Amino acid sequence: MAQMLHNALRSLVSRKGKWLAALVLVVYFIINLFPMYWILVTSLKKDAEVYTPRPTFVPLHPTLDNYVSIYTTRPYLKYTVNTILISVGATLSCVVFGTVAAYGFSRFRFAGNRALRYIFLASRVFPPISLIIPIFLMVGWIRLYDTVLAQIIVNTYMWLPFFIWINIGFFDTIPRELDQAAQIDGCSRMQSFLRIAFPLSLPGVAASSIIAFLGTWNEFLYNLILGPTPRAKNLSVGASDFIADMFVSWNQMAAGAIIACLPAIVFVVFFQRYIVKGLTSGAVKG
Amino acid sequence: MASVSRSLPSRASEPSITGSGRRVRGVAVRRQQILKDGQFGFLMVFPALVLLALIVVFPAVYVLVLSLFRDSRGAGIWTGLGNYRTILFNDSKFWPYLLNSMKYVVFGVGSAFVVGLIVALSLNAIRKFKGMARVFALWAWAVPPVIASLMWKWLLNDTNGAINHLLMALRLIKNPVAWLSLPWGTMFILSQVHSWTTVPFIMVILLAGLQTIAPELYEVASIDGAGSFHKFRVITFPLLKTSILTSVMLSSIFAFRTFDIVFTLTGGGPGETTEMLVTYVYNRAFVSMKLGYAAALSVIMVLISMIMVAFFVKLIPTEDIS
Numbered sequence: 001m002a003q004m005l006h007n008a009l010r011s012l013v014s015r016k017g018k019w020l021a022a023l024v025l026v027v028y029f030i031i032n033l034f035p036m037y038w039i040l041v042t043s044l045k046k047d048a049e050v051y052t053p054r055p056t057f058v059p060l061h062p063t064l065d066n067y068v069s070i071y072t073t074r075p076y077l078k079y080t081v082n083t084i085l086i087s088v089g090a091t092l093s094c095v096v097f098g099t100v101a102a103y104g105f106s107r108f109r110f111a112g113n114r115a116l117r118y119i120f121l122a123s124r125v126f127p128p129i130s131l132i133i134p135i136f137l138m139v140g141w142i143r144l145y146d147t148v149l150a151q152i153i154v155n156t157y158m159w160l161p162f163f164i165w166i167n168i169g170f171f172d173t174i175p176r177e178l179d180q181a182a183q184i185d186g187c188s189r190m191q192s193f194l195r196i197a198f199p200l201s202l203p204g205v206a207a208s209s210i211i212a213f214l215g216t217w218n219e220f221l222y223n224l225i226l227g228p229t230p231r232a233k234n235l236s237v238g239a240s241d242f243i244a245d246m247f248v249s250w251n252q253m254a255a256g257a258i259i260a261c262l263p264a265i266v267f268v269v270f271f272q273r274y275i276v277k278g279l280t281s282g283a284v285k286g
Numbered sequence: 287m288a289s290v291s292r293s294l295p296s297r298a299s300e301p302s303i304t305g306s307g308r309r310v311r312g313v314a315v316r317r318q319q320i321l322k323d324g325q326f327g328f329l330m331v332f333p334a335l336v337l338l339a340l341i342v343v344f345p346a347v348y349v350l351v352l353s354l355f356r357d358s359r360g361a362g363i364w365t366g367l368g369n370y371r372t373i374l375f376n377d378s379k380f381w382p383y384l385l386n387s388m389k390y391v392v393f394g395v396g397s398a399f400v401v402g403l404i405v406a407l408s409l410n411a412i413r414k415f416k417g418m419a420r421v422f423a424l425w426a427w428a429v430p431p432v433i434a435s436l437m438w439k440w441l442l443n444d445t446n447g448a449i450n451h452l453l454m455a456l457r458l459i460k461n462p463v464a465w466l467s468l469p470w471g472t473m474f475i476l477s478q479v480h481s482w483t484t485v486p487f488i489m490v491i492l493l494a495g496l497q498t499i500a501p502e503l504y505e506v507a508s509i510d511g512a513g514s515f516h517k518f519r520v521i522t523f524p525l526l527k528t529s530i531l532t533s534v535m536l537s538s539i540f541a542f543r544t545f546d547i548v549f550t551l552t553g554g555g556p557g558e559t560t561e562m563l564v565t566y567v568y569n570r571a572f573v574s575m576k577l578g579y580a581a582a583l584s585v586i587m588v589l590i591s592m593i594m595v596a597f598f599v600k601l602i603p604t605e606d607i608s
Contacts, residue, residue: 017514021408028405029422031482035437036425038448042440055451101334108327116331123342125591127543129567130584133352133577134345157341164334189326218430220546225572236432240550243439250440257433264428272421275428279487280494 043254050251066255075230079238085148086234087216090155094163094212099205102167103193120161128158128221139226146231154222159212166281170204171197207278210267217263235260352581362578369582386473387562391541393477399534402488410496427486435547438479442466467556476560480547488533495529528602535598539591563587
């Protein structure tokens with residue numbers, strides 16, 4: 001009996017750390033997820049339930065009116081299409097330019113290889129706002145002001161250096177012998193990249209693409225300045241328009257916020273592993 | 287590095303016996319390599335390089351040039367370092383705004399680091415529900431910062447915000463508080479919203495660092511009778527140093543440049559208590575249209591970012607820099 005009690009006590013003591021950890025996590029998750037829950041609930045409420053002295057934690061009369069209303073009374077369809085085009089466009093150009101460049105850096109020796117890598121890395125030190133004046137003027141010169149194309153170009157600039165840098169790391173982990181074997185079998189250097197190294201580095205490409213995609217999807221400053229009208233406006237700036245109104249419609253804003261969060265939800269739930277991989281390798285190398 | 291593949295052309299010119307017939311014919315076409323390996327590698331890098339030159343190098347030079355001109359109607363007038371002199375010595379806003387930027391970075395990253403470390407240690411300690419826990423923990427990172435800011439703006443709303451309702455229900459406050467119009471303290475609240483978006487990033491990097499620490503080290507320490515705080519101080523902290531410094535460095539330079547959160551949450555208010563360098567550049571350039579002056583402020587922001595990076599890189603143990 002005494003022995004049993006002793007064992008129980010000991011296991012409890014050794015588990016104490018785990019219980020504390022679980023408690024910390026629960027508290028953190030509440031802080032982390034409650035704002036999202038609250039915005040979701042708000043987006044499903046009618047005005048009367050939003051502007052009340054007694055807020056409800058579960059909507060009494062859930063409705064999708066707010067979602068319908070932002071798509072019918074505001075150019076939300078245009079914002080959504082723009083955001084998808086910009087994010088897909090910028091991510092694709094990062095993949096095309098970025099993987100080719102990263103492979104070139106990783107596999108071949110040429111004058112300035114190391115220096116150029118660090119120039120790419122150093123370009124991340126520039127705060128985006130510090131280049132916005134020249135880019136604003138340049139976009140005007142080439143008449144791309146207020147276009148989706150300009151948004152794709154500036155977002156590529158923001159993510160390409162990151163993309164190249166972490167993919168150099170991923171290519172370095174793929175054994176060179178595989179490329180060389182392919183070349184002995186008669187592949188050209190480009191083919192051994194496309195058929196061997198690129199497919200093998202797909203997990204790395206996926207990790208960096210997801211981060212570049214979400215980063216572009218979430219971009220605010222350049223969209224605000226270079227895309228002032230619905231022609232190029234994205235969901236982030238679109239959602240912030242609500243608070244500029246005389247009377248802020250919080251439940252409609254909430255609906256817009258939920259729409260803007262959809263890819264974040266999908267990627268975090270289904271591709272969490274890739275995001276962690278991309279963030280850690282980017283940080284460790286960067 | 288490329289020495290093996292350099293010897294390839296001669297070998298590849300012989301028809302391959304292992305390949306299929308189609309492949310052999312392919313070899314005959316691709317036999318001669320016009321470019322040396324180094325040239326080929328440079329060619330692969332070249333398109334990205336052109337892009338970088340056009341959208342980073344040229345604008346960087348251009349902003350530097352612009353910063354040397356005074357703003358006037360029509361063509362700018364050369365003023366040399368005049369704008370910089372005005373900013374540093376005759377601008378009553380620059381230093382307070384710089385101080386606000388620093389407060390934002392220190393409060394925002396500071397608390398994000400403390401919370402991120404505690405969450406990372408906790409995630410490292412649990413055995414069950416690991417995947418789900420990480421999904422939840424990562425959440426705030428993926429939310430668009432603007433949306434995070436709007437969410438908190440709604441939560442902190444003075445008349446209908448959930449936080450005021452909650453605090454009044456708990457009888458902690460009697461009347462609703464206008465959290466975003468406090469004469470003091472709004473800066474801190476703003477930085478904590480930033481912190482909310484940054485915790486997952488720091489947590490992920492610290493967790494990756496924690497997972498590289500061998501559990502045997504802790505076992506040995508336990509045998510030696512070390513308490514958990516002692517173990518943290520002697521094992522975890524030193525081995526985590528690089529992860530800590532990189533995560534804090536990156537999140538500090540990101541916090542310094544963050545525009546969307548302050549722009550939507552407080553817009554620099556109340557008064558000018560949350561105006562920072564980012565909002566100052568924005569206002570000078572796109573509200574009062576002083577491009578030259580704003581360009582000089584931009585250059586100063588780049589220099590401050592560089593100083594921040596240099597400061598942290600100095601602290602990181604050299605053997606860990608790849």
